[in-house]
Amino acid sequence: MYVYTAFDRHFVRQRAAQFRDQLERHLSGQLGGDEFRPLRLQNGWYIQRHAPMLRVAIPYGELSSRQLRQLARIAREYDVVSEGPFKGQGGYGHFTTRQNLQYNWIPLPKSADVMELLADVDMHGIQTSGNCIRNITSDVFAGIATDEIVDPRPYCEVLRQWSTLHPEFAHLPRKFKIAVSGALEDRAAIGWHDVGLQLRKNAAGEVGFEVLVGGGMGRTPIVGTVINSFVPWQQILIYLEAVVRVYNLYGRRDNLYKARIKILVKAEGQKYFDAVNAEFARILADDAGGHEHIIPDSELARVKACFVDPAGVAPQAEPTLDTSDKAFARWLERNVHPHRVPGLRAVTLSLKRLGIPPGDTSADVMDTAAALADRFSLGELRVSHRQNLVLPWVKASDLPELFQAARAAGFATSNAGLLTDQIACPGGDFCALANARSLPLAAELAERYQDPDELEALGDLDLHISGCINSCGHHHSGHIGVLGVDKDGTEWYQLTLGGSDGSTLSGPAVAGKVVGPSFAAGEIADAIDAVIDTFQQQRQAGERFIDALKRLGHEPFKAAANAVRTSTAKVQA
Structure with missing residues (x-):
């Protein structure tokens, strides 16, 4: 993991102190709400439906057990409603699809205390909101994947x-998200980001980046386009500078819904690409700019030194495991992943428990996960795109003991990649932007599909649920996607089929297609059931859902879903 320098620690502590001053001036009336709003947003503080919401950055998903315990302490001591209609709520955090953690109930007067607690463990909420470059995300198996x-x-760290606090990119036309993949398998969904970076090696063995630009979900789902097939790693900051400068110059600021870079790229196409490449050449030709932004070998070496294998990691003999326990065998198949170091494994600690919203994690559960990390994974965890935790340094010989400990703690739901390993945003229960609730539907579907044999028989199936068009639940990329919509103040849901995040399993990144008019809240779960029943009836032996959908087309699934609609649901979306 990256180790903060004295400068890094001074930086986040100074930022926390600045925020305390800003907060105190706001609470005393010296800073009005409009003046304070951009200041709190720059530090990750939103005002949601019922209370402030803090988004904490977990850069590229790496987390130490010490940091997780601090996050647990914040949940236990600060994310608590002590009075009013929501008394007793809180005490947990919510892991998001972009490797962040969110708190939903921290009182604003206590927000500066929380920022200082985060700084104590080298964490912060800087640039997790606002029109800036957000948290850099990556592959949950980075550094350990066999491919x-x-x-x-x-x-990612560079x-x-x-x-962070780049003066030219602090007030972009709209938020800006970057994802990086270094493997053959895209586990970071890079095509769905404003910029996606794929590490490559050319014929000479030199490292560089394939750069995709203009991806994003929301109202206009667009998959990113390759703008440059190979940028040498030393020049990647210059290239990104050019990408964002041109966006900053020409991106729309008159219309919130047309301000993302994907709209500019769609509208201008090659003209935008030419402008970026011209700006890239201009910066390279400028001695001052080029020298300032070319990454020196020494700087990459300094950062790389933080990402060597932890002390104690060494090849291990491969054990012979007793798989007579069916539950253990299923867990090995679903939640245990291959590792580049012989005799080691990565293990998913599932956060998908019956009755608990996807990604939600109580303070006690966080402490337990931290203890498992110390005991089995050299004190390190990862936060996954699928809203789970991963232990990256587990000895294969420890798997039986880890399984028993994980099962006792509720982490051993053996459903990684299956239907109930669903992605969902907080939805209308918390978010002021949401049109409908995500969590009740997620809970209902989890309740319906509890039979592990049935789940395994269904096979790999991505279900993603968003409460509004902002797509925080990534519904566009789900094999089955659900979008909450509003009709005259009531909750309805659109159903999409055939989306992909760009993984080998799902195929190239693509947005799912909408299945007819929207469904009433009481119908959407039945519509999903009908789609799954159709798959079971018409699949070929061993066929996955996404492959059956591609073979059969959307019509049989669409007809099955629409057949459950009541007369009141025939109003067009």
Whole structure:
């Protein structure tokens, strides 16, 4: 993991102190709400439906057990409603699809205390909101994957440091998200980001980046386009500078819904690409700019030194495991992943428990996960795009003991990649932007599909649920996607089929297609059931849902879903 320098620690502590001063001036009436709003947003503080919401950055998903315990302490001591209609709520955090953690109930007067607690463990909420470059995300298996070309973590860290409080990119037309992959398998959904970076090696063995630009979900789902097939790693900051400068110059600021870079790229196409490449050439030709932004070998070496294998990691003999326990065998198949170091494994600690919203994690559960990390994974965890935790340094010989400990703690739901390993945003229960609730539907579907044999028989199936068009639940990329919509103040849901995040399983990134008019809240779960029943009836032996959908087309699934609609649901979306 990256180790903060004295400068890094001074930086986040100074930022926390600045925020305390800003907060105190706001609470005393010296700073009005409009003046304070951009200041709190720059530090990750939103005002949601019922209370403030804090978004904490977990850069490229790496987390230490010490940091997780601090997050648990914040949940236990600060994310608590002590009075009013929501008394007793809180005490937990919510892991998001972009490797952040959110708190939903921290009182604003206590927000500066929380920022200082985060700084104590080298964490913060800087640039987790606002029209700036957000948290840099990556592959949950970065540095340990068997199909890795180049470890993306050092480059992610360089990007994080470059983008943090960059004066030119603090007030972009709209928020800006970057994802980085270093493996053959895209586990970071890079095509769905404003900029996606794929590490490559050319014929000479030199490292560089394939750069995709203009991806994003929301009202206009667009998959990013390759703008440059190979940018040498030393020049990647210059290239990104050019990408964002041109966006900053020409991106729309008159219309919130047309301000993302994907709209500019769609509208201008090659003209935008030419402008970026011209700006890239201009910066390279400028001695001062070029020298300032070319990454020196020494700087990459400094950062890389933080990402060597932890002390104690060494090849291990492969054990012979007793798989007579069916539950253990299923867990090995679903939640245990291959590792580049012989005799080691990565293990998913599932946060998908019956009755608990996807990604939600109580303070006690966080403490337990931290203890498992110390005991089995050298004190390190990862936060996944699928809203789970991963232990990256587990000895294969420890798997039986870890399974028993994980099962006792409720982490051993053996459903990684299956229907109930669903992605969902907080939806209308918390978010002021949401049109409908996500969590009740997620809970209902989890309740319906509890039979582990049935789930395994269904096979790999991505279900993603968003409460509004902002797509925080990534519904566009789900094999089955659900979008909450509003009709005259009531909750309705659109159903989409055939989306992909760009993984090998799902195929190239693509947005799912809408299945007819929307469904009433009481019908959407039945519509999903009908789609799954159709798959079971018409699949070929061993066929996955996404492959059956591609073979059969959407019509049989659409007809089955629409057949459950009541007369009141025939109003067009």
